[in-house]
Amino acid sequence: MSSFIIEGGHPLTGEITPQGSKNEALEVICAVLLTPEKVTIHNIPDILDVNNLIRLLEAMGVKVKRISTNSYTFQADEINQEYLKTEDFIRRSGSLRGSVMIVGPLVARFRKAQFPKPGGDKIGRRRLDTHFTGIQKLGAAFDYDPLHQLYDIRATHLKGAYMLLDEASVTGTANILMTAVLAEGTTTIYNAACEPYLQQLSDMLNRMGARISGVGSNLLTIEGVKTLKGTTHTILPDMIEVGSFIGMAAMTGSDLLIKNTGYEKLGIIPDAFRRLGITVEKQRDDIHIPAHQSYEIETFMDGSIMTIADAPWPGLTPDLLSVFLVVATQAVGSVLIHQKMFESRLFFVDKLINMGAQIILCDPHRATVIGLGNRYKLHHSNMVSPDIRAGIAMLIAAMSAEGTSQIHNIDQIDRGYEQIDQRLNTIGAQISRQ
Numbered sequence: 001m002s003s004f005i006i007e008g009g010h011p012l013t014g015e016i017t018p019q020g021s022k023n024e025a026l027e028v029i030c031a032v033l034l035t036p037e038k039v040t041i042h043n044i045p046d047i048l049d050v051n052n053l054i055r056l057l058e059a060m061g062v063k064v065k066r067i068s069t070n071s072y073t074f075q076a077d078e079i080n081q082e083y084l085k086t087e088d089f090i091r092r093s094g095s096l097r098g099s100v101m102i103v104g105p106l107v108a109r110f111r112k113a114q115f116p117k118p119g120g121d122k123i124g125r126r127r128l129d130t131h132f133t134g135i136q137k138l139g140a141a142f143d144y145d146p147l148h149q150l151y152d153i154r155a156t157h158l159k160g161a162y163m164l165l166d167e168a169s170v171t172g173t174a175n176i177l178m179t180a181v182l183a184e185g186t187t188t189i190y191n192a193a194c195e196p197y198l199q200q201l202s203d204m205l206n207r208m209g210a211r212i213s214g215v216g217s218n219l220l221t222i223e224g225v226k227t228l229k230g231t232t233h234t235i236l237p238d239m240i241e242v243g244s245f246i247g248m249a250a251m252t253g254s255d256l257l258i259k260n261t262g263y264e265k266l267g268i269i270p271d272a273f274r275r276l277g278i279t280v281e282k283q284r285d286d287i288h289i290p291a292h293q294s295y296e297i298e299t300f301m302d303g304s305i306m307t308i309a310d311a312p313w314p315g316l317t318p319d320l321l322s323v324f325l326v327v328a329t330q331a332v333g334s335v336l337i338h339q340k341m342f343e344s345r346l347f348f349v350d351k352l353i354n355m356g357a358q359i360i361l362c363d364p365h366r367a368t369v370i371g372l373g374n375r376y377k378l379h380h381s382n383m384v385s386p387d388i389r390a391g392i393a394m395l396i397a398a399m400s401a402e403g404t405s406q407i408h409n410i411d412q413i414d415r416g417y418e419q420i421d422q423r424l425n426t427i428g429a430q431i432s433r434q
Contacts, residue, residue: 002410003407003409004398004421005406005432006401007431009400010399010428012256012427012428013255013428015256015257018242018245018261019045019418020043020045021196021235022047024197024201025050027174027201028200028233029044031105032074032076033102033105034105034208036075036076036077037228037229037230039230040232041071041235042071043236044235048414049096049416053096059083060083061076063076063078075230079110084106089114090116090148100131100175101175102115103131104175106153107153107158107179108158108179111154111158114153130165131169134165134172134175134189139183140155141153141154158179158183159183160184160186162187164190167191168218169193170193170198173189173220177192178201180224181211181212183224186223187220188219188220190218192217193218194218196236198215200233202215208229210228211224211225237261239266239269240320243320244320244392246269247278247323247326247396250278250295251396254291255290259286261287267313268315269316270282272308272320272324275306277294277298277331293374294332294374295331296333296373297371305336305368308321308337310339310340318339321345322345322346324337325349325367325369326393326394326397327396329357329369329378330371330372332371334368334369334370339366340365346361347361348390351381352394356378378397380398380403381397381398381405384408385413386412392416392417392420395420399429421433
């Protein structure tokens with residue numbers, strides 16, 4: 001189990017460029033299974049989750065060629081469907097939750113798929129009902145083997161249907177969308193997720209010959225086509241990494257320029273940080289965070305305590321709430337962090353409390369942070385990262401703390417952040433890997 005050793009108290013200077021979006025990469029890489037033609041994808045982040053998905057597709061028979069550090073070509077013209085029955089496939093796909101999105105393309109193109117119950121972050125219940133119910137409405141039948149925790153999905157014929165999703169699931173919408181593009185007739189998806197990841201996937205599929213309208217809204221209409229062709233696609237900057245860098249700069253008192261942020265696709269993220277009192281300056285597509293001596297949390301107009309809560313897009317992404325929570329510990333004022341979607345995502349706050357943060361964990365979904373400003377610095381600690389987003393929050397805390405901290409199980413951080421230690425060290429951080 002690898003670890004980071006972080007010497008706190010070093011401000012960052014200069015500029016940093018965010019990686020490509022992890023969440024988008026997982027979707028569009030699965031989409032290459034929809035066509036036998038070559039698909040080229042640029043700005044793919046070099047991170048564990050994405051690399052594991054690429055290796056899984058290679059094992060399935062997809063021809064993968066790395067043409068530069070962050071660009072690949074994929075050609076799925078000779079898929080080995082017998083491999084889906086092997087223990088190796090079950091092991092690989094079961095360890096990576098994002099690989100559930102191969103189900104839609106496989107069912108759409110080959111009318112069958114097998115898939116194990118997926119793993120991923122231990123952040124609470126993450127059911128697959130939305131995925132499977134939507135694909136069932138298109139004509140697929142699901143059987144579940146509880147002994148082997150294996151789903152078997154088959155369809156003799158896929159036909160478009162109207163569906164109202166029970167939740168605006170990002171991966172669920174992506175899976176249903178990728179099934180519907182090759183189904184006969186018209187599919188209407190209401191209460192669809194509409195995050196930039198889905199907009200990018202829809203635009204890519206339309207360039208491949210799909211007929212998707214309503215892109216960017218929660219009402220998608222898909223006119224099914226018989227085949228899809230190849231295309232070239234460029235992944236957006238990772239909004240979660242952009243937000244992480246904003247919080248990191250504020251907590252370490254750094255003057256930082258975040259380059260090529262895809263600002264117009266960040267939604268309310270910059271304004272949410274401004275509510276914590278952080279100065280976020282837009283400079284064309286870049287973001288400048290000036291050095292902060294302190295920052296003060298706003299209150300609501302009636303003087304009541306500020307609440308920052310996650311919500312389906314265009315609300316605040318739940319992937320950044322861990323960052324907002326840790327950044328608030330060094331602000332002046334108080335804020336309620338309300339994590340509505342995952343009941344285990346706030347359980348890392350005990351690590352921050354051990355560092356001197358003033359946090360009251362109200363219940364599995366809510367934490368009140370009493371920011372102490374510069375009166376009390378966080379102190380060093382020894383921590384274990386439970387998931388990707390808690391891991392980056394711990395890293396931000398350690399970078400701002402007095403003394404030298406350790407974070408173990410950093411494979412969790414590597415799953416979502418590309419060479420984060422090396423990139424931060426080039427702008428002034430003191431992080432070593434063991």
